[in-house]
Amino acid sequence: xxxxxxxxxxxxxxxxxxxxxxxxxxxxxxxxxxxxxxxxxxxxxxxxxxxxxxxxxxxxxxxxxxxxxxxxxxxxxxxxxxxxxxxxxxxxxxxxxxxxxxxxxxxxxxxxxxxxxxxxxxxxxxxxxxxxxxxxxxxxxxxxxxxxxxxxxxxxxxxxxxxxxxxxxxxxxxxxxxxxxxxxxxxxxxxxxxxxxxxxxxx
Numbered sequence: 001x002x003x004x005x006x007x008x009x010x011x012x013x014x015x016x017x018x019x020x021x022x023x024x025x026x027x028x029x030x031x032x033x034x035x036x037x038x039x040x041x042x043x044x045x046x047x048x049x050x051x052x053x054x055x056x057x058x059x060x061x062x063x064x065x066x067x068x069x070x071x072x073x074x075x076x077x078x079x080x081x082x083x084x085x086x087x088x089x090x091x092x093x094x095x096x097x098x099x100x101x102x103x104x105x106x107x108x109x110x111x112x113x114x115x116x117x118x119x120x121x122x123x124x125x126x127x128x129x130x131x132x133x134x135x136x137x138x139x140x141x142x143x144x145x146x147x148x149x150x151x152x153x154x155x156x157x158x159x160x161x162x163x164x165x166x167x168x169x170x171x172x173x174x175x176x177x178x179x180x181x182x183x184x185x186x187x188x189x190x191x192x193x194x195x196x197x198x199x200x201x202x203x
Contacts (some may be wrong), residue, residue, distance in 0.1 A: 003071055003085040012064030013089055015057050023051070024065075024095065028102040031066035035113050065102075072103050073110040122154035122165060146173050 005013075016024055030043060041055075044062070048055040072082055082103055086096050127150060134145040150169045171179075189195055 009064050009067055012060035015061035024098050027062050027065050031062050032106055069103055073107045122156045125155040126153040
């Protein structure tokens with residue numbers, strides 16, 4: 001899977017080649033601290049004074065780096081996909097490798113932090129299923145019509161305040177098999193070199 005970066009995110013990250021590699025690592029540390037504790041304007045101001053650049057430039061650089069790391073960790077993208085995703089930024093190979101090491105070094109920690117953050121979107125918790133088969137009806141005495149019922153159990157929120165909900169879906173086995181094969185084909189297509197070239201050139 002490749003990340004699709006918006007023009008705003010590309011502009012925010014364009015600040016990184018203008019600083020030393022050591023500063024990029026420091027920005028990664030700041031981004032991780034902000035993810036855990038929230039932003040602190042004083043840190044932006046201190047970094048801006050040291051680099052002799054506007055505060056907004058530092059803020060955008062850290063926020064862009066934070067987005068890159070959190071989205072990569074959230075989707076657990078591979079090393080190859082990460083490097084392919086940052087190719088659109090036009091950075092030199094050394095900077096791409098530094099970003100990759102930041103991602104690999106902090107991936108598990110970022111995922112742990114993200115798991116503790118409350119989310120407005122429901123997440124998968126469990127699934128219950130039942131297979132019903134209609135063997136006869138008033139008009140047809142002998143028949144076999146299978147129907148699969150799925151009950152998706154969802155949860156939303158954090159440990160202190162969890163909201164549970166459920167959704168019931170019904171389908172026949174042939175439709176379910178078609179859906180599975182279509183999704184598997186879509187996932188396989190995402191890994192092809194042709195799709196990677198298209199995603200890299202999306203503006």
